[in-house]
Amino acid sequence: MTAFLWVAENGEFLAERWLAGQPAGVPICLLHAPNASGAARAMQQRHPAIREALILDGAGEGTEQLRLLLSGNSEARIVLPLSLEMRPLRYRPTVLTPHVAPHYDLVRTLWKAGFRELVFHNLNGEHRLALPHLLDEFAGVHRGRRCFVVGNGPSLNEIDMGRLRDEITLGSNRCYLGYERWGFPFTYWGISDTYQIQEYAQEYVASIPGDTVKFFPFEYEALLPVDQACPVNLGLCRAAAHAFSDRPERLYAGHTVTHMLLQVAAIMGCDPIILIGADHRYDVKPPSLPRKAARRMHRYMTRRTQDSAPYRMIEAAYLAWRTGRTRAVEAGRGFWNVTDPASPTHFDARYTNQGQRRFRLPEPGEAEADFACALRWADARGVRIVNATPNSALDVFPKVTYDELF
Numbered sequence: 001m002t003a004f005l006w007v008a009e010n011g012e013f014l015a016e017r018w019l020a021g022q023p024a025g026v027p028i029c030l031l032h033a034p035n036a037s038g039a040a041r042a043m044q045q046r047h048p049a050i051r052e053a054l055i056l057d058g059a060g061e062g063t064e065q066l067r068l069l070l071s072g073n074s075e076a077r078i079v080l081p082l083s084l085e086m087r088p089l090r091y092r093p094t095v096l097t098p099h100v101a102p103h104y105d106l107v108r109t110l111w112k113a114g115f116r117e118l119v120f121h122n123l124n125g126e127h128r129l130a131l132p133h134l135l136d137e138f139a140g141v142h143r144g145r146r147c148f149v150v151g152n153g154p155s156l157n158e159i160d161m162g163r164l165r166d167e168i169t170l171g172s173n174r175c176y177l178g179y180e181r182w183g184f185p186f187t188y189w190g191i192s193d194t195y196q197i198q199e200y201a202q203e204y205v206a207s208i209p210g211d212t213v214k215f216f217p218f219e220y221e222a223l224l225p226v227d228q229a230c231p232v233n234l235g236l237c238r239a240a241a242h243a244f245s246d247r248p249e250r251l252y253a254g255h256t257v258t259h260m261l262l263q264v265a266a267i268m269g270c271d272p273i274i275l276i277g278a279d280h281r282y283d284v285k286p287p288s289l290p291r292k293a294a295r296r297m298h299r300y301m302t303r304r305t306q307d308s309a310p311y312r313m314i315e316a317a318y319l320a321w322r323t324g325r326t327r328a329v330e331a332g333r334g335f336w337n338v339t340d341p342a343s344p345t346h347f348d349a350r351y352t353n354q355g356q357r358r359f360r361l362p363e364p365g366e367a368e369a370d371f372a373c374a375l376r377w378a379d380a381r382g383v384r385i386v387n388a389t390p391n392s393a394l395d396v397f398p399k400v401t402y403d404e405l406f
Contacts, residue, residue, distance in 0.1 A: 002051075002069065004078040006110070007032040012039050014081030018121050019047055027051045029069060031062070031078065031110075056109065063113050070114040077117035078110055084120050084127060091198045098127045101219040104233045108134060108249065129221060133213060133230035135248035135267055142168055143269030149261045150175060150186065153279030155390045156347035159402050170265060172257040176207045177348040190215035190264065192234060192257045195335075195360045197223060215264055234260060236302060242366075242373040246381075254370035255363045262374050262385065272384035276402065280394035282336075282362040283343060336361050371396040 003026050007015050022028070030053040032040040037055065044050045052069075056062040070076050084098040098120065100107075110118060111134050120127040147168035150156070152175055161182040171186035173196060179185045189212050191197055191204065197216065201223040208214060210227040218231035234251045237243035243252040244259075246266040254260065258278060265273045335358045346352060375396055378385045387397040388405060 001073070002027045002029050002076075004029050004031060004076060004115070005050075006078055006080045006082075006106075007036050007040055007043065008082065008106075009033060009035045009039070011036065011081055012043065014083070014121060014123075015043065018079055018081050019043075019049075022049065024049075029054065031056045031066070033057065056113065066113045075117070076115060077119055078115045079119045079121050080106070081121045083122045084124065086124065089198045091195050095198075097220075097222045099219070100127075100129065100221065104218050105249075107131070107218075108136070108233075112136060127222070130225075130229070131231070132228055135215075135230060135232055135251075135264070138213075138230075138264070138268050139248050140267075140269040144271055145269075146272050146274060147265050147268070147270040148274050148276055149258060149265055151258055151275065151277030151279065151389070152346045152351065153277045153281075153389065153392075154344040154347050155279050155392070156277045158390045159276065163406050168268075168270065170261045172261060174207075174346075174348075174351050176209075177350050179209075185209045185212055188213050188215065188261075188264070190257055190261050192217060192253065192260045193360060194220075195358075199358075215260070232260070232264075242369045244370075244373045244377040246377065255366040256370070259367070259370040259374065262371075266374075266377070266383070272386055273378075274400070274405065275385070275387045275392075275394075275397060276389050277347065278387060278389045278392055278394050280364060280367075280389075280392055282345070282364055335359065368394070368396055 003022065005015060005018065005028055007030060019028070026049060028047070028050045030040050030044060030050050032053065032055060034055055034057055040053045044053050054062040054065055056066060080103070082103060084100065086096040087099045089095045089097060100120070103120075107118060107129070111131050116131055118129045118131065120129065145168060147170060148164055150164075150169055150171045152171075152173060156178065161178065162184075164182075165184045168188075169186040170188045170190065172190050173193070175186060175189065189208050194217075197204075197220050201220070205224060205226050208226060213228045213230050214224070214226050215230050215232050216224055217234040221229065221231045232251050233249060234253050237252045242254070244266075245251050245263050248267050251260055251263045258275070262273060337358055351357070371394070375385060377383075385397050386400045387394055388400050388402040390402065392399065
């Protein structure tokens with residue numbers, strides 16, 4: 001069976017290291033970026049096992065020829081001899097994970113060509129990446145059909161959830177706590193909150209049904225080794241504080257997972273998109289004006305400089321400083337502790353674990369700005385986004401009555 005190897009510009013060292021460990025007689029197909037053509041030719045001359053070398057780029061060059069090579073070989077994997085930085089998690093700085101996010105565009109190109117398993121080969125060993133799905137697969141898959149984006153507010157207890165059994169449903173976080181009572185799982189599941197992922201990844205892996213497609217940030221693929229994974233390229237928009245995407249190559253991070261799921265529904269072509277469980281009520285003290293201004297300045301600087309070398313250096317220094325220092329997390333700064341059982345914040349008391357489960361501090365105003373951006377996108381394209389949550393405090397979207405939808 002043919003082995004596939006990727007070669008990037010200036011990537012010969014690790015590629016040669018991998019080639020040196022291959023058994024004799026295994027044919028190798030070399031895939032390379034356009035700017036690595038010289039290196040690929042030189043490697044082909046040095047290694048008779050390299051039977052073919054193809055240019056592959058994001059514009060589609062080489063894709064059809066590669067698909068012919070992959071025909072009938074659904075288990076083909078490709079080795080990426082690329083260095084992966086091991087980075088500490090923000091909320092669990094003693095845990096290191098491979099920093100794969102910068103390689104998303106390459107991964108997407110290879111996935112579109114037909115690879116569903118990729119192996120990063122570097123001096124620290126190998127990191128396997130299984131990719132059964134990417135968002136490209138779901139573009140237009142439900143065009144013209146309605147869907148329900150389900151929040152986790154207590155209003156879910158006021159409606160007949162059984163009516164959604166045969167509907168397209170997108171749930172999030174700990175929505176699975178209601179599956180037994182409702183009698184069915186949601187069609188899709190997603191999460192975007194970095195703290196929840198880092199703190200409770202094992203629970204999500206164990207609790208979400210195996211056949212449910214799962215959307216989560218690509219950078220956390222190592223923490224969520226789930227079946228039917230669909231990691232998404234979720235990040236900040238450089239041009240604006242709030243943005244909305246209907247293109248699978250990029251989603252924009254907002255202040256709630258609902259914003260991410262609205263973008264997923266838009267890419268799927270759903271119309272109308274109906275919100276339920278979006279109570280939008282939080283018993284939190286608004287941040288002081290200086291703290292609010294500081295947050296906005298930090299986000300602005302992050303958006304404008306996140307891809308630059310100085311930002312990466314400052315970020316690396318900050319993460320190094322945080323390693324082994326969990327003082328801010330332990331003190332609960334920036335976290336929301338739900339402790340008032342008389343005012344439920346979610347549809348199930350187990351959701352907050354009797355007030356022991358923490359959440360990042362909600363920012364309703366910023367979330368409303370995200371939703372206003374989604375509404376502008378929808379109005380410009382004739383798509384309806386409506387809110388069917390009983391007594392919702394979210395007034396951005398037009399409101400409809402849940403029972404009248406059936």
